[in-house]
Amino acid sequence: MNVKALLFFCVLLGSMPAMAQKNYNLQSPDKVLQAQITVGDDIQFSLTHDGSEVLAPSSISMTLQDGEVLGAKPKVLKVVKASVDKEILSPFYKKSVVKDEYNEAAISFAGNYSIVFRLYNEGLAYRFVTKKKGDIIVVGEEAEYNFSKDHKTFAAYVNNKAETFEKQYFNSFEQPYVNESITKLNNQRLMILPFLVELDNGKKVCITEADLEEFPGMFLNNSADKPCLKAIHAPYPKIEEQGGHNRLQMLVKERENFIAKTKGTRSFPWRVFTVSADDKELADCDMVYRLASPSKVSDISWIKPGKVAWDWWNDWNLYGVDFRAGINNETYKYYIDFASAHGIEYVILDEGWAVNLQADMLQVIPEINLQELVDYGKAKNVGIILWAGYWAFARDMENVVKHYADMGVKGFKIDFLDRDDQKMVEFVYKAAKVCAENKMLVDFHGVFKPTGLQRTYPNVLNYEGVNGLEQLKWSPESYDMVTYDVTIPYIRMMAGPMDYTQGAMRNASRWNYRPVNSEPMSQGTRCRQLATYVIFESPFNMLCDNPSNYMREKECTEFIVNVPTVWDETVSLDGKVAEYIAMARKYGDDWYVGALTNWEPRELTLDLSFLGEGNYKIELFKDGINADRAACDYKKEVLSVPADRKLNIKMAPGGGYAARIYK
Template sequence: MKNISKFSFAMLAMLSCQQLIAQQKSYTVTSPDNKVKVTLIAGKQINWSLSYNGNEVIQPSVAAIRLDGGEIIGNNVKVLSNKTLTVNSKFEAYNYKKKIVTENYRQLTLNCKGGYDFIVRTYNDGIAYRFVLNKTKPVKVMAEDANFKFADDYKVFIPYAHDPRLKGDYYQTSFEALYNEVPLSKVIADSLAFLPMLVDLGNGAKAAVLEAGLEDYPGMYVVKNKDEQHALKADFAKYPAKEELRRLNTLVTERTDYIATVKGNAALPWRAVIVAPDDKTLLNNDMVQKLAGPSRIKDVAWIKPGKVAWDWWNDWNISHVDFKAGINTATYKHYVDFASENKLEYVILDEGWSNSVDMTKLNSAVDLKEIISYAQQKNVGIILWATWHGVMANMNGIFKKYADMGAKGFKIDFFDRDDQKVTSSVYKIAETAAKYHLLVDLHGMYKPDGIQRVYPNVFNFEGVKGLENSKWALNDDVPRYDVSIPFIRMLAGPMDYTPGAMRNANKASYRPINSNPMSQGTRSHQLAMYVIFEAPIQMLADNPTAYRREQESTNFISKVPTVFDETVPLLGKVGEYVAIARRNDDTWYVGAMTNWDARDLEIDLSFLSKGTYEAEIFKDGVNADRDATDYVRELVKVSAREKIKVHLSSGGGWAARIYPAKQ
């Protein structure tokens, strides 16, 4: 009897296993060029895996959504139907690094019992998946299971979210961090990291993890998955239950037990993995643009990108004038004069022009109507700084009041979170600002998620450890970071890095000074940022006095557009060097930067059309390794047949404007 029982148990176990296997369904989705492949297993769970060029990148990883009441979307999957789709089209991009974006992918949609779809797309440069709910009423999302189980112990460039200056809420962060470069096995346990993050697959290939479409849903962090080797998993901020205003920040003091309440027919965010054969290819990636929806603004003619004279970084520290510089009318008129002289489109009035909590209360030293009127006469637009809390207190009233006064936009600061309350508010801010023809610059902010395509009046996002940190940070390796973010952070979209320092320092001479801040690296390194760093509204961070003293550099900055018709990646190795060419009309702009290592590069000009061109070049001077402000400007004739040899000093750069030569 004992033997029969063992035999029966074994048979039952085998039959159960066979039944489970029979219930599982396997699907394969390949990219149009057949180099990217996703394999889906839909059974007890949804598992997806990714291979690139025949090599396994991500091993089977679970995707699921847990709703209130215990329902788990993605468990015990029963596929009712499946549908495939192939798309090969193009769309016009607004305020972007190129005019036309090509959209070429294959898509699989699994319609599943339980009221949801699971959608997978494969592009030639990566994959994306999302859940779409087909419920009849709103639901609470308690948690999301998103996993990235890499095939080996690859090196990862990972930005940790924790800011030691902030206490309390685990998810309160500035989204500013240098990259921790470690094997996946050495990722710090229980430490949140934000996206995008980059994984080195070896032999030059790279993979980047990011997301798109955060409307009404919290942003995704990643943490080490201690139950799997070489794996990361998603973490999300719970919805806030209680908040408290502390000076400029709204801090969460208590959170609920769920991450979001969503509509019954909600399309949840895209989870995406970009793949590239080499570092250089990452410099021209459009994944977030492709995953975002089309523009919701029909008439975009009023949306004008451009450059901005900015006051805060330079501490309003202008000199050789006959008035007391500071947050006052005379100082802002001076900034307007400077902007007008140099054909800059905007001036920002940063913190101090109004009460940061009640924005209807103006600083008595600032006659805003007079400043706006003066700026209008000089063809300069005024952008106003605000806190997220201040805007949310009376969004319609504030936007209408200052739009009626003639303001052109708002720089909104101190979001410092990406829970559902904040991400939902960002879309509402964009929509309401568009109603009043206002531009939006999002500072103190998480990375872009595609809203910049949905609402083209949204220009910039911070979510980057920008130049402002040079006012206080002593030990940051900034040049290395500068040549890392074009391959990682910029995959998500534009950055409010705020370049333009005219006081430049090498490694030995740099020190943080609040009122006269300097940059790490050379002058040409700063000028190259205007070509390399994407920002439809790009700052001039230094003060008018410094720029007038360095008019030759200022002239170059003023001529570089902030949006382009075409982008061509030239050279690049993450953390080491980068070179990019961008075209606007018939003029090309080229930028190159290095880390603290001096190096020689060769810039191939074959991106030029036939004919003779003139190039205005700014390069590191022979003594730039000792005095980082040392540069040389030269004018040379060039053509598409040439390759220019470029020497970059330690922390150096190279920038050029190339235009058709006059016949």
């Protein structure tokens, strides 16, 4: 072979892998987002927004126990593209109808699997789909999300500082955010979803997951060497033992060498990347709701969202009464009377009503007569909700749910799950299903972020998985809840509703806050607490303070109890992550407006053009002139909405603004 021929042959060989590589392009309906899927030796995807990079080429795969790697040396069999434009009815959500418009590419590979990519105007989602016989065991789902620059992030670590990931899997999914670049994050700590990356030109991408069923939740872990985020999943529990908080938890003592055992023919969870050009877009995003499985509850007429008078945060601290306040029937009848007088739908009996350390929900302390309380509440149009420790509920679920449903209890607040491995995810689905079958509501606490279960089982009205107001019962003076409040609407709330448990009537300016467990206070102003009922999505929403305090604050209490908990429309008005937010929500004929700022005083001009024609009044609550010193200082006014629909508002440091607009 001559030199020229040899050179040509070498060039040909070198180009063969590139020739074998296949590229598939997908764009959003508005053509702003562009995804490229590359199939060569592996499967990679990248994403751009209006020509600027969101994700650099990132490889994805799934490894099965038999050694098969879905995504290694892939062979494309076919590609099916589709465009969808429809509407989803969403009865217990931030809007009554969700627009579901996307372009999709389903790429099928040899080996009976496919990957489905969907591109919405708001972002990208992908999921693995398998068509294997029998059951399969998944060793891992691999993903490395790459960036060309070391972007800054808003990241929440697990709140378990143990030295190994194995121990960090046990956590309550409640943490404030750090604002660090990808490589500067602590790669010895797992990070929880949703996770926000700050891109160039003010753009953002928020990473989370949806339709998490029969599979563990996803954590992220960063590289210290390059801007890369790696997916991590808790392995399947092998040995568990009862323990933890009041022996109400199951602690994993040993795990398997795989993450899931599941059906061979199934769709796996969606991996979700929401992209924004303006921060306010993140505060009104429907990606997770859209991607969740449709409702499995045919009759939803019995599901009643609403407000809840809550006992635990205020430590049952009533005053001006002629009985000893505590966990007893007299106290709860007082809560029921308060709820009834103010149109509050529910009263919760939080931890303490069942005999301690027994993990048995059928053992009730002698100071409580549950049937009497249920009957008393029913006569006053107030439903009873029961707190339930995870293992006490899980170990005898069907019997417990039926027993209390027959008694007339309306639902459960299930707490201290503190894991998101496959077994715990399966528990969440089973609890939702069993409660739905018995017409019982569910509020999950000590739980991972929402992934759309509230669409699949609409009786699941709320989730914690948020660093809520309870933290101020014990957190030091240096703690900054105010900045967290203006960060979560763009990150955690993108995943779904959150039981933040607001409503404090003791309010503290920045330098006056201190932790007081039995008479806790909030950080920031009174108007801030009112505004959170508009800003924070929460179909099942607590009034955290005690009835004695609320009855001394008639105007504020009246506003809180009248704010709806589900909405017909939502409009994100203005905002910047970790600085401020302003939103408007409509229910019936009325609009509500809420705004929050960080510790900086702030003036905003809000565009109310969404009101349309007509004359409107606005009943508003604004920070008082001395609210920076005495955080309880506020002023209520009733004014006409300006004809130019420009509303000027002013907020104190740590302040807020809340209003109702009506014709």
